Amino acid sequence: MAKNTANGDHQTTTKPPPTPSPLRFSKFFQPNMRILVTGGAGFIGSHLVDKLMEDEKNEVIVVDNFFTGSKDNLKRWIGHPRFELRRHEGVTVSVTCLLFVDVTEPLLVEVDKIYHLACPASPIFYKYNAVKTIKTNVIGTLNMLGLAKRVGARILLTSTSEVYGDPLVHPQPESYWGNVNPIGVRSCYDEGKRVAETLMFDYHRQHGIGCPQYSTDAFMISMHFATEIRIARIFNTYGPRMNIDDGRVVSNFIAQSLRDEPLTVQAPGTQTRSFCYVSDMVDGLIRLMEGDNTGPINIGNPGEFTMIELAELVKEVITYSQEAALCLISPKVEIKMVENTPDDPRQRKPDITKAKELLGWEPKVKLRDGLPLMEEDFRLRLGVSKKI
Ligand SMILES: NC(=O)c1ccc[n+]([C@@H]2O[C@H](COP(=O)([O-])OP(=O)(O)OC[C@H]3O[C@@H](n4cnc5c(N)ncnc54)[C@H](O)[C@@H]3O)[C@@H](O)[C@H]2O)c1
């Protein structure tokens, strides 16, 4: 709403939000927290579910369309009384059924917190059906915000370092607005996530989600706080359970080295990334959800590597065959330079000052220590045993 001031300027006044749903009042007296994880059958989502399930007060609901996720990632929880897999139309189905839940469809479920992760993350998969990716980011996020608004849940969006595009500022602080190609092959993902962030803040402002100053009543204030938005900007994350043929660089290099195939470094190989181990990521996401800050907050490991350095490190830390070790020369796996894809960002490194100060978070696992943990998981799934 705008009104004219004495000097003729327009001054914006804020519209008070609607009265919160009565559901907001009841949920804070429940002993248990019901937590929805969209994309919970995926790589980061399934590790997040594991961590949330460790707390006996949490009931976890996962929705997923299994585009890049898998029920295998959640097999330890299937049948557990505090865990549900859901299909859309709001019907709980037996966990033995083939499940299909798409966040582009509205979802009705009573929850207290929403971790909204659903979206393919590997460039190969998000480019595969670009229109579906942008629908997932835009319609999927609208649906989850609608749900959050309706039931008074706090919602966390997993945004991405890709909102900085091919950054001209290095390292990237959250205040940097980015350098994104709006019509490129990656736009369905990076522009999609940018719109998702916009929607989060528009709901936050327009519907009074998380605006305590709107109410004078102390009880109402706490209710408003309980429904705030949270935005995490995640940087390249790796670890066990990544799809073996996911296409992302760390999983590619580990799978290639275990298969004795050349490591495919995309030209020029001097482009940089910062790699965060998945347990650090999950810790950061939970701290963000539980804290008082909306974000956006970068969550990532500031250790920065060129892709050639990463390939060399993988060669060094992965255990190779006995023959290679006995040769006392570098293992037989080679590095092969291959063509790159359009709009590949040249550099990426998070400025994590905000995460340190506001969440008391910083990553603990170094790349050198995280790679062997992933190797173990890949060996099991590929059926490649350690030879030395
Ligand atoms: N892993 C990373 O390096 C990284 C970096 C930045 C941001 N992120 C974000 O974190 C989230 C999780 O990433 P991830 O690495 O676990 O990816 P992932 O592909 O392993 O997991 C995504 C999950 O979402 C599901 N999904 C996709 N579209 C869906 C839809 N329309 N409806 C319901 N489910 C759907 C997939 O089946 C999968 O289980 C994503 O939002 C991604 O954009 C990840």
Ligand SMILES: O=c1ccn([C@@H]2O[C@H](COP(=O)(O)OP(=O)(O)O[C@H]3OC[C@@H](O)[C@H](O)[C@H]3O)[C@@H](O)[C@H]2O)c(=O)[nH]1
């Ligand atoms: O086999 C490969 C694959 C990839 N690469 C290079 O490795 C770098 C990283 O590529 P990845 O495919 O792992 O992914 P990116 O870092 O580009 O995006 C990643 O981080 C941001 C997230 O939002 C995305 O979901 C995630 O995929 C790129 O420069 C790419 O050219 C290789 O050199 N070889």
